[in-house]
Amino acid sequence: DGAASIESIAHKIQESLSVSKRHRFWETQPVGQFKDLGDASLPEGPIEQPITLSEVRPDPYTLPALYEWSTCDVDNDATAAEVYTLLANNYVEDDDNMFRFNYSKEFLRWTLRPPGYFKAWHIGVRVKANKKLVAFITGVPARIRAGNEVVRMAEVNFLCVHKKLRSKRLAPVLIKEVTRRVHREDMWQAAYTAGVVLPTPIATCQYWHRSLNPKKLIDVGFSRLGARMTMSRTIRLYKLPPLPATPGFRNMEFRDVPAVTALLRDYLSRFVVAPDLDEKDVEHWLLPREDVVDSFLVESPDSHEITDFCSFYTLPSLILNNATYSNLKAAYSFYNVATKTPLLQLMNDALIVAKQKDYDVFNALDVMENESFLKDLKFGPGDGMLHYYLYNYRLKHALKPSELGLVLL
Ligand SMILES: CCCCCCCCCCCCCC(=O)SCCNC(=O)CCNC(=O)[C@H](O)C(C)(C)COP(=O)(O)OP(=O)(O)OC[C@H]1O[C@@H](n2cnc3c(N)ncnc32)[C@H](O)[C@@H]1OP(=O)(O)O
Numbered sequence: 001d002g003a004a005s006i007e008s009i010a011h012k013i014q015e016s017l018s019v020s021k022r023h024r025f026w027e028t029q030p031v032g033q034f035k036d037l038g039d040a041s042l043p044e045g046p047i048e049q050p051i052t053l054s055e056v057r058p059d060p061y062t063l064p065a066l067y068e069w070s071t072c073d074v075d076n077d078a079t080a081a082e083v084y085t086l087l088a089n090n091y092v093e094d095d096d097n098m099f100r101f102n103y104s105k106e107f108l109r110w111t112l113r114p115p116g117y118f119k120a121w122h123i124g125v126r127v128k129a130n131k132k133l134v135a136f137i138t139g140v141p142a143r144i145r146a147g148n149e150v151v152r153m154a155e156v157n158f159l160c161v162h163k164k165l166r167s168k169r170l171a172p173v174l175i176k177e178v179t180r181r182v183h184r185e186d187m188w189q190a191a192y193t194a195g196v197v198l199p200t201p202i203a204t205c206q207y208w209h210r211s212l213n214p215k216k217l218i219d220v221g222f223s224r225l226g227a228r229m230t231m232s233r234t235i236r237l238y239k240l241p242p243l244p245a246t247p248g249f250r251n252m253e254f255r256d257v258p259a260v261t262a263l264l265r266d267y268l269s270r271f272v273v274a275p276d277l278d279e280k281d282v283e284h285w286l287l288p289r290e291d292v293v294d295s296f297l298v299e300s301p302d303s304h305e306i307t308d309f310c311s312f313y314t315l316p317s318l319i320l321n322n323a324t325y326s327n328l329k330a331a332y333s334f335y336n337v338a339t340k341t342p343l344l345q346l347m348n349d350a351l352i353v354a355k356q357k358d359y360d361v362f363n364a365l366d367v368m369e370n371e372s373f374l375k376d377l378k379f380g381p382g383d384g385m386l387h388y389y390l391y392n393y394r395l396k397h398a399l400k401p402s403e404l405g406l407v408l409l
């Protein structure tokens with residue numbers, strides 16, 4: 001409709017402006033630079049070569065005088081609670097400041113402690129005088145394949161500066177410090193996503209939302225009642241059956257790790273950028289954890305072969321000013337593989353179990369093969385774009401979302 005096309009034009013203008021905008025910090029970094037866009041002579045791969053570990057700066061970057069570095073041990077319940085509270089009050093909001101991500105403590109412990117993680121990469125900044133946690137940034141190690149090369153990278157996330165300390169150029173200091181600590185572990189690349197345009201996205205993806213509780217979504221302003229639609233007609237439109245349709249659809253269990261790993265490795269090999277997951281990674285990232293991550297598979301009733309897999313993670317949002325509701329329960333599509341069951345049917349079963357678990361909305365990016373089911377399963381396009389980035393690694397071409405096999409949390 002007219003409004004959507006005006007909105008997309010506005011998006012394009014905004015993005016073009018940020019291409020012309022100065023990036024005083026990012027222009028100093030080994031990332032694709034806007035001025036290099038279209039220069040096909042630049043080779044794919046690392047932008048800067050590694051330096052010897054003795055050459056890596058041994059001391060932390062200098063913070064403004066009132067602040068100090070503080071490595072955050074999320075195993076410690078009190079520290080985990082401080083990190084949770086900083087993010088719950090100061091992390092990503094939508095453009096209209098109606099919602100803010102509300103990553104749970106258990107979710108943070110999960111995502112920050114994958115196989116081989118480094119406590120030193122969970123980096124906080126505290127006020128010296130009262131030890132208040134006022135900023136945070138994290139890295140976790142991952143093996144990411146870019147083209148035919150598997151690269152050990154840091155996945156950087158949870159960059160957060162307290163609202164009262166914004167626009168003081170603290171973010172570049174946090175980024176340089178996590179970079180220094182990653183370099184100390186002889187790693188030279190990183191992967192990250194952001195809702196903002198920076199030099200230079202390797203892919204730009206669109207969020208899609210599938211209403212599960214349309215009445216609540218409309219009441220809190222997440223969605224709007226469609227033109228010529230009544231509330232009862234809308235509720236009927238999004239209604240789902242009580243049980244999954246696929247025979248053999250069940251929760252993933254520990255014994256399924258080898259088969260799910262094989263299924264995933266084969267499937268993810270199709271994408272230009274994707275994680276290189278081994279059984280330890282699959283055990284950590286995909287075994288169900290209540291209210292953190294859910295995973296299901298289809299075990300063929302006669303052959304007992306595992307033929308399909310689907311998963312979603314739980315990321316609620318605080319609803320910032322609504323008299324009735326304070327929490328939006330959102331599921332985010334994670335990794336899905338369909339080899340026998342149609343992907344449409346598999347994802348519809350995921351919607352069914354999410355509805356049964358009382359989620360309000362099911363979100364999915366248009367990555368991998370998601371585009372093939374979004375419209376048919378009644379997803380609607382969101383307003384949020386998610387840009388993917390690699391640090392110190394150039395790709396010859398930006399990727400279409402369908403070439404991307406990586407979902408960051
Ligand atoms: C080898 C290993 C490498 C490891 C590192 C890999 C890189 C990792 C990169 C981080 C991946 C993070 C992944 C996620 O967590 S994405 C989620 C980011 N967090 C939020 O959006 C939470 C709410 N916002 C805030 O807390 C603050 O606004 C933040 C902290 C975001 C900026 O604080 P503030 O608003 O007070 O600004 P400033 O004055 O300190 O600094 C301004 C400079 O910061 C650049 N900026 C702004 N937003 C982002 C952003 N999301 N990624 C990268 N850079 C960003 C900006 O372009 C400008 O630089 P330049 O334009 O002048 O050049």
Ligand SMILES: CNCCCN(C)c1ncc(F)c(N2CC(C(=O)NCc3cnc4ccccn34)C2)n1
Binds near residue numbers: 093101193317382408
């Ligand atoms: C650094 N890690 C990247 C992943 C973090 N993720 C999940 C994320 N990054 C940027 C987004 F644009 C986004 N969107 C989900 C869509 C959405 O649901 N939009 C309405 C909404 C509801 N609650 C919130 C909270 C914050 C922003 C938008 N919100 C847009 N998701």
